[in-house]
Amino acid sequence: xAEPILKVENLKKYFPLKRGLLASLRGEPQRFVxxxxxxxxxxxxxxxxxxxxxxxxxxxxxxxxxxKLLEPTDGKIYLEGEDVTEIKTKEELxxxxxxxxxxxxDPFASLNPRFRIFDVLEEPLLIxxxxxxxxxxxxxxxxxxxxxxxxxxxxxxxxxPHMLSGGQRQRVAIARALILNPTFIVADEPVSMxxxxxxxxxxxxxKSLKDKMGVTYLYITHDxxxxxxxxxWIAVMYLGRIVEMGPAEKVIDxxxxxxxxxxxxxxxxxxxxxxxxxKELPIKGEVPSAVNIPPGCRFHPRCxxxxxxxxxxxxxxxxxxxxxxxxxxxxxxxx
Amino acid sequence: xxxxxxxxxxxxxxxxxxKGVVKAVDNISFxxxxxxxxxxxxxxxxxxxxxxxxxxxxxxxxxKIVDGSIKIDGxxxxxxxxxVLRKEIRWQKISMIFQxxxxxxxxxxxxxxxxTEPLIYHKGMSQEEALDRAQKYLELVGLDPEIxxxxxxxxxxGMKQRVVIAMALLMEPSVVIADExxxxxDVIVQAQIINLMKRLKKELNLSMIFITHDxxxxxxxxxxxxxxxxxxxxxxxxSEKIYYEPAHPYTQKLLAAIPRLHEDVERLEFIPGQPxxLINPPKGCRFHPRCxxxxxxCKEQEPELKEIDKDHYAxxxxx
Ligand SMILES: Nc1ncnc2c1ncn2[C@@H]1O[C@H](COP(=O)(O)OP(=O)(O)OP(=O)(O)O)[C@@H](O)[C@H]1O
Ligand SMILES: Nc1ncnc2c1ncn2[C@@H]1O[C@H](COP(=O)(O)OP(=O)(O)O)[C@@H](O)[C@H]1O
Ligand code: SF4
Ligand code: SF4
Ligand SMILES: [Mg+2]
Ligand SMILES: [Mg+2]
Numbered sequence: 001x002a003e004p005i006l007k008v009e010n011l012k013k014y015f016p017l018k019r020g021l022l023a024s025l026r027g028e029p030q031r032f033v034x035x036x037x038x039x040x041x042x043x044x045x046x047x048x049x050x051x052x053x054x055x056x057x058x059x060x061x062x063x064x065x066x067x068k069l070l071e072p073t074d075g076k077i078y079l080e081g082e083d084v085t086e087i088k089t090k091e092e093l094x095x096x097x098x099x100x101x102x103x104x105x106d107p108f109a110s111l112n113p114r115f116r117i118f119d120v121l122e123e124p125l126l127i128x129x130x131x132x133x134x135x136x137x138x139x140x141x142x143x144x145x146x147x148x149x150x151x152x153x154x155x156x157x158x159x160x161p162h163m164l165s166g167g168q169r170q171r172v173a174i175a176r177a178l179i180l181n182p183t184f185i186v187a188d189e190p191v192s193m194x195x196x197x198x199x200x201x202x203x204x205x206x207k208s209l210k211d212k213m214g215v216t217y218l219y220i221t222h223d224x225x226x227x228x229x230x231x232x233w234i235a236v237m238y239l240g241r242i243v244e245m246g247p248a249e250k251v252i253d254x255x256x257x258x259x260x261x262x263x264x265x266x267x268x269x270x271x272x273x274x275x276x277x278x279k280e281l282p283i284k285g286e287v288p289s290a291v292n293i294p295p296g297c298r299f300h301p302r303c304x305x306x307x308x309x310x311x312x313x314x315x316x317x318x319x320x321x322x323x324x325x326x327x328x329x330x331x332x333x334x335x
Numbered sequence: 336x337x338x339x340x341x342x343x344x345x346x347x348x349x350x351x352x353x354k355g356v357v358k359a360v361d362n363i364s365f366x367x368x369x370x371x372x373x374x375x376x377x378x379x380x381x382x383x384x385x386x387x388x389x390x391x392x393x394x395x396x397x398x399k400i401v402d403g404s405i406k407i408d409g410x411x412x413x414x415x416x417x418x419v420l421r422k423e424i425r426w427q428k429i430s431m432i433f434q435x436x437x438x439x440x441x442x443x444x445x446x447x448x449x450x451t452e453p454l455i456y457h458k459g460m461s462q463e464e465a466l467d468r469a470q471k472y473l474e475l476v477g478l479d480p481e482i483x484x485x486x487x488x489x490x491x492x493g494m495k496q497r498v499v500i501a502m503a504l505l506m507e508p509s510v511v512i513a514d515e516x517x518x519x520x521d522v523i524v525q526a527q528i529i530n531l532m533k534r535l536k537k538e539l540n541l542s543m544i545f546i547t548h549d550x551x552x553x554x555x556x557x558x559x560x561x562x563x564x565x566x567x568x569x570x571x572x573x574s575e576k577i578y579y580e581p582a583h584p585y586t587q588k589l590l591a592a593i594p595r596l597h598e599d600v601e602r603l604e605f606i607p608g609q610p611x612x613l614i615n616p617p618k619g620c621r622f623h624p625r626c627x628x629x630x631x632x633c634k635e636q637e638p639e640l641k642e643i644d645k646d647h648y649a650x651x652x653x654x
Binding site: 165166168195197198199200201203204223225228229262265268269270273276278279281286 | 372378379491493521522523524525526527529530533534537548549550551552553554555556557558560574575577578588589590592593594595596597600602603604605606607609
């Protein structure tokens with residue numbers, strides 16, 4: 001099999017919790033938010049790898065570590081075999097950013113409101129010294145806008161972001177990511193804030209770009225239905241760890257981990273005949289704070305299958321139960 | 336057959352802004368029966384929340400009801416003076432769970448204070464009576480009644496949403512409007528809240544208008560569905576009809592845009608362009624600039640809602 005484009009090994013990010021002066025004087029130990037707590041995965045060329053889970057489980061932090069907006073506490077990230085955690089100089093970082101781009105959730109906040117669309121797209125070109133003349137840059141900008149179906153570009157380039165619809169803004173954000181011709185894109189909830197009709201448009205667009213430009217994606221989402229549609233692989237995160245991972249259909253149609261099952265059971269489906277049926281949700285309690293991670297299997301306080309003396313004591317390992325299909329649970333197949 | 340608790344006829348509510356008149360609710364008619372849930376869907380900005388506020392008799396400024404009738408339990412509320420609305424209608428006859436309400440709870444007061452204050456001041460209940468009532472409804476929505484002594488920041492999102500639902504039920508209204516009650520919640524919490532609303536519907540025989548832009552969530556609870564586009568209802572009917580035999584091109588497109596969890600969808604449909612601005616909406620059928628079937632007549636004349644099947648109405652020249 002080919003080398004992965006991106007490889008992440010035992011990645012960790014702990015944020016120190018702010019503590020009061022009194023607490024530090026008393027010598028209370030520094031506590032940490034375990035946002036990402038030992039995550040490993042590989043992504044292959046032109047694939048879409050989805051990271052799903054509820055808010056706060058560490059998806060965005062993982063994405064920000066990969067684009068180097070954050071430095072990891074521990075672990076390794078390799079892009080096309082190169083150790084990214086070794087990047088130290090500004091030049092190296094610049095070169096890295098050219099290959100790895102990020103698209104953010106909020107199309108309203110991610111574009112500078114004082115920049116015209118032309119400037120929004122010219123900025124990365126100037127930063128990376130691409131295009132000698134303004135005419136050359138203009139050509140690249142028009143091409144990028146056409147790629148995301150902002151047509152004809154000349155009608156849009158002198159507008160400000162507030163003069164575009166939500167879907168158009170998100171397409172401009174994608175164009176800005178694409179203009180550098182990156183190998184890898186981290187898309188953090190790129191469609192969550194958009195209406196269904198526009199959501200479909202953006203997903204279709206990202207899909208077509210994958211084929212046309214050979215882009216590889218890390219797709220971060222809390223929505224399993226779009227993950228099923230857009231992604232080749234799905235990894236389910238819970239409290240900073242991947243608890244299940246595999247090809248999208250396997251994870252959705254044959255979930256191994258109790259948490260994945262609960263997530264799937266909760267997904268609303270457009271089937272009105274079930275409107276009077278109370279849904280069974282095989283899970284209890286609420287997500288604990290990422291500061292106090294439960295011992296053993298971190299899901300055990302919420303797991304309806306948890307076995308005393310095992311699940312609350314011993315941390316399960318991520319094991320390949322069937323070809324390419326991994327889960328981190330002591331009792332896979334036993335409930 | 337169940338009687339109508341709500342009858343809306345030719346309702347118009349416009350925002351009179353300095354840039355022009357925004358026709359956010361433009362000639363809307365429908366009925367809601369006792370114990371029935373009407374789902375209201377449509378793209379952002381089509382007028383869903385505006386319709387909700389209007390039904391409460393409180394359009395947000397600079398909005399005004401321009402025309403039409405709203406009857407709750409047979410009583411006309413359009414034209415009633417504000418003090419009558421406040422004393423006799425709002426909250427006791429019709430209440431609303433506002434979009435984003437759980438984040439609007441006041442951080443400096445306890446849950447109990449926020450729930451009892453209106454009961455004491457507007458209903459003249461004693462402190463004790465009011466507290467009793469609040470605790471009864473907190474229990475009904477699945478919370479520990481002791482929560483009255485807690486502050487909003489001590490509660491999770493799901494718990495806050497339950498508090499907000501309890502608040503809407505306090506005066507035992509005939510109709511409850513729920514505006515995007517699950518939108519900001521995680522999927523598991525969202526499913527728990529929908530379960531709660533299903534249970535309330537059954538136990539209290541609640542009549543409800545459930546607003547969301549998410550057609551998957553809407554199907555989870557609605558008996559009847561109304562699809563709004565640019566200030567108008569363009570299709571309305573029993574849920575099965577809307578989901579399985581959608582008649583209006585806009586409804587068909589919206590449904591084809593939803594990714595399905597257990598089905599392989601080759602390509603999602605999307606609707607090119609964007610909803611029109613409501614100051615100068617397109618002439619004729621408001622959907623015509625985005626409609627793949629648009630004909631000459633669509634650009635000139637507005638189609639009326641017509642019955643295309645039993646209790647199933649749509650407004651389109653194709654039908
Ligand atoms: N107070 C106001 N003054 C002027 N225009 C308003 C006001 N409130 C809403 N509008 C406009 O009325 C239209 C309908 O808005 P409304 O909030 O009812 O939409 P909605 O369907 O609830 O959308 P969403 O799904 O985003 O909540 C929009 O064009 C909006 O910009
Ligand atoms: N800069 C930060 N400082 C402190 N805590 C953070 C920071 N960023 C994220 N966190 C915490 O880390 C956890 C994971 O957050 P995040 O990665 O944003 O989750 P997700 O994207 O899955 O919702 C949360 O508990 C969050 O509050
Ligand atoms: S290891 Fe135990 S507690 Fe954890 S998911 Fe599996 S059964 Fe549940
Ligand atoms: S009336 Fe015409 S434009 Fe409107 S939905 Fe029907 S076919 Fe399309
Ligand atoms: Mg996030
Ligand atoms: Mg609204």
